Amino acid sequence: xxxxxxxxxxxxxxxxxxxxxxxxxxxxxxxxxxxxxxxxxxxxxxxxxxxxxxxxxxxxxxxxxxxxxxxxxxxxxxxxxxxxxxxxxxxxxxxxxxxxxxxxxxxxxxxxxxxxxxxxxxxxxxxxxxxxxxxxxxxxxxxxxxxxxxxxxxxxxxxxxxxxxxxxxxxxxxxxxxxxxxxxxxxxxxxxxxxxxxxxxxxxxxxxx
Amino acid sequence: xxxxxxxxxxxxxxxxxxxxxxxxxxxxxxxxxxxxxxxxxxxxxxxxxxxxxxxxxxxxxxxxxxxxxxxxxxxxxxxxxxxxxxxxxxxxxxxxxxxxxxxxxxxxxxxxxxxxxxxxxxxxxxxxxxxxxxxxxxxxxxxxxxxxxxxxxxxxxxxxxxxxxxxxxxxxxxxxxxxxxxxxxxxxxxxxxxxxxxxxxxxxxxxxx
Numbered sequence: 001x002x003x004x005x006x007x008x009x010x011x012x013x014x015x016x017x018x019x020x021x022x023x024x025x026x027x028x029x030x031x032x033x034x035x036x037x038x039x040x041x042x043x044x045x046x047x048x049x050x051x052x053x054x055x056x057x058x059x060x061x062x063x064x065x066x067x068x069x070x071x072x073x074x075x076x077x078x079x080x081x082x083x084x085x086x087x088x089x090x091x092x093x094x095x096x097x098x099x100x101x102x103x104x105x106x107x108x109x110x111x112x113x114x115x116x117x118x119x120x121x122x123x124x125x126x127x128x129x130x131x132x133x134x135x136x137x138x139x140x141x142x143x144x145x146x147x148x149x150x151x152x153x154x155x156x157x158x159x160x161x162x163x164x165x166x167x168x169x170x171x172x173x174x175x176x177x178x179x180x181x182x183x184x185x186x187x188x189x190x191x192x193x194x195x196x197x198x199x200x201x202x203x204x205x206x207x208x209x
Numbered sequence: 210x211x212x213x214x215x216x217x218x219x220x221x222x223x224x225x226x227x228x229x230x231x232x233x234x235x236x237x238x239x240x241x242x243x244x245x246x247x248x249x250x251x252x253x254x255x256x257x258x259x260x261x262x263x264x265x266x267x268x269x270x271x272x273x274x275x276x277x278x279x280x281x282x283x284x285x286x287x288x289x290x291x292x293x294x295x296x297x298x299x300x301x302x303x304x305x306x307x308x309x310x311x312x313x314x315x316x317x318x319x320x321x322x323x324x325x326x327x328x329x330x331x332x333x334x335x336x337x338x339x340x341x342x343x344x345x346x347x348x349x350x351x352x353x354x355x356x357x358x359x360x361x362x363x364x365x366x367x368x369x370x371x372x373x374x375x376x377x378x379x380x381x382x383x384x385x386x387x388x389x390x391x392x393x394x395x396x397x398x399x400x401x402x403x404x405x406x407x408x409x410x411x412x413x414x415x416x417x418x
Binding site for chain 2: 033051
């Protein structure tokens with residue numbers, strides 16, 4: 001199967017089979033696909049919570065428009081973007097880059113300063129918007145990885161970020177919940193699996209110049 | 210090759226071989242992977258310009274921090290998100306859904322009204338932020354598809370959206386350039402291809418609950 005066949009196979013799962021759980025080895029593969037996501041300047045300004053705890057999922061359901069996927073899924077991935085852009089984000093990246101690529105940290109200082117300057121120039125509300133956009137690349141990678149592994153998934157924006165922040169104590173970590181993905185196995189009774197995919201026609205979506 | 214191997218293979222290409230062009234059949238596959246992207250409510254609030262014209266790429270280079278990839282790549286993908294969220298966006302989707310799934314348009318009106326209400330509740334600056342986030346899912350799909358097809362790519366935020374808007378006449382179409390991806394084949398001399406990948410460690414990126 002190639003990516004196009006995999007993307008044709010996947011659909012936003014409306015009803016999961018609550019009895020079927022995704023095994024740990026598969027979850028590790030999904031995590032790896034997320035870890036390898038591209039991000040602006042390579043900064044990965046986000047963190048992903050993976051929730052299996054049934055009581056916690058139940059607690060989050062009312063904060064998620066009461067959608068059944070939250071409790072019936074095997075694992076709930078909560079994408080949390082950095083609420084602000086700190087200098088520490090760049091400093092940590094530069095330090096990691098120096099380690100991984102065996103470079104002299106001092107030689108990377110000019111680059112680090114450039115990145116910090118560029119990020120500091122973003123207007124206030126654009127900062128959280130930027131970190132969230134990066135998290136969406138990671139979310140997309142999760143969806144493609146799920147499809148390849150024949151794991152069902154549903155990306156979800158239908159939840160109350162402020163309630164998630166409170167229940168998961170995110171503000172103290174400088175985080176803000178920006179998107180969810182419920183992961184598991186579809187219920188046989190999920191009628192959504194039989195619906196034809198609705199996508200904008202090529203000639204509307206693209207223009208060649 | 211699976212998605213993890215493909216993601217390990219890819220890198221943000223700094224120097225393309227200007228002599229090597231991606232063939233049309235491959236471009237069609239990349240477009241298909243983009244078209245199949247998930248989006249909130251399925252609305253796909255964006256359009257993608259695919260630029261091959263050398264003169265136009267040259268004109269865009271100064272608006273792209275003078276980066277060489279803009280002119281040396283084979284194809285420049287410009288992701289343009291909807292600048293505003295119009296009711297037309299939902300109306301078009303509902304109409305398309307009725308057609309594709311052979312449903313009665315009248316039966317979808319309640320759903321359409323719900324979506325419009327939800328979108329209208331978003332604060333002003335959050336609207337463009339939301340359309341842009343959806344475009345980033347499409348951008349991520351492009352990167353994964355390129356990696357699978359062994360096409361090199363570089364996602365880029367380093368450009369001046371207002372200049373792109375002017376050169377490409379985007380405002381009149383209700384669009385705003387939000388991200389680029391240059392696509393082509395790496396130059397043998399691109400040293401970036403030999404650098405080890407820098408990614409946040411698993412234990413920092415994820416938390417299990």
